[in-house]
Amino acid sequence: MQKTALVPYAHLPRAHHAHHVLTSTVDVFGTAHWLLADRAPQPGGDALPFDALVVSVHPGGEVELTxxxxxxxxxxxxxxxxxxxxxxAASRARRYEDADQVQVLNALGREASSFSVGDAIEHLLVDEAGHIWVGHFDENPVGYADFPxxxxxxxxxxxxxxxxVRGAKAVAIHGERVAFYGGYAEEVDRLTRGELTEASVEPTDGGLLTLPDGHLPGRRRAVxxxxxxxxxxxxxxxxxxxxLSS
Structure with a gap:
């Protein structure tokens, strides 16, 4: 089976490896961010709210702390x-009956506003204009369908x-080319490429997406x-x- 290896992109500086990674992402401008806490959260056991640290690594390698x-x-x-x-944003909304689930924090790290978007958040992305896009997993009945x-x-x-292509966790688009990553069960490491026609997505080839060293990722995040x-x-x-553009 064809294998495609990821290219190394960004690393959390070693000075912060002792912290627990709550979550991490890469923003629309290509900067990688890690949200860190002193220790891992314990279900039902930690006091909320808490203070956290964001370590940002810009495409040129500059490190920023917030x-x-x-x-x-x-x-x-x-x-x-x-x-x-x-x-x-909290992925689950049920425990936020008295407080909004999504927090907007300013550049100083202080809450500027908050709101709720419904239970079962799986994806949260901000675009170039500052619009917030949210995708829900299928415990939320809002608009869940097949996979157009x-x-x-x-x-x-x-x-x-x-x-x-069913169950993909990430999608990339470049012109008329498209790629889907992930799937159900044994297809979790699948990378499927395709072409956009006027009527549908036509798969062209498939294989596995691996880490740079050739191993499969195991537990992973995808953006x-x-x-x-x-x-x-x-x-x-x-x-x-x-x-897809390279």
Missing amino acids: ELSAVRARWPHLDRLPDGGFVV LVEIRPDRPVRVWPNQ SRGSRIYVQAEPFTAWGVVD
């Missing part, structure tokens, strides 16, 4: 806003392509950004990338 105050999400999602602030590829732009009608899919494997201190 202290966040009064974070409420025990199992958070994270992304950065274009103004230097951050969005932190959908294009949503402010200046044109929504486009939908029927798609045969989609345009033509790129970023993947991070346990212990979640390094990001690799596959880029």
Whole structure:
């Protein structure tokens, strides 16, 4: 089976490896972020809110630190806003009956606003304009369907392509080329490439996406950004990338 190896992209500086990685992402501008705490959260046992640290590694290698105050999400999602602030969201909403589930923090790490978007967040992304996009996993009944590829732009009608690739966790687009990463059960490491036609997504080839050393990732995170899919494997201190444009 064809194998595609991730290219090393960003690493958490070793000085911060003693902290626990709550979550990590790569933003729309290519900067990698790690949300760190002194220790791992304990279900039902930790006091909320708590203070946390974001370590940001820019594409040129510059490291930036931001202290966040009064974070409420025990199992958070994270992304950065274009103004230097951050969005932190709790994946589950049921425990936030008296407090909003999504926190918007300014560049100083202090809460500026908050709101809720419904239970079962699986994906949270901020785009170049600062719009926040949220995807839910299938415990949330809002709009869950099969697996079409959908294009949503402010200046044109929504486009939908029927798609045969099921259960992908990330998607990359470059022109008419598309790639899907992940799937169910034994297809968790699958990388499927395809072409966009007027009527559908047509798969062209498939294989496995591996770590740079050729091993399969095991537990991992994946983030989609345009033509790129970023993947991070346990212990979640390094990001690799596959880029359709290269």
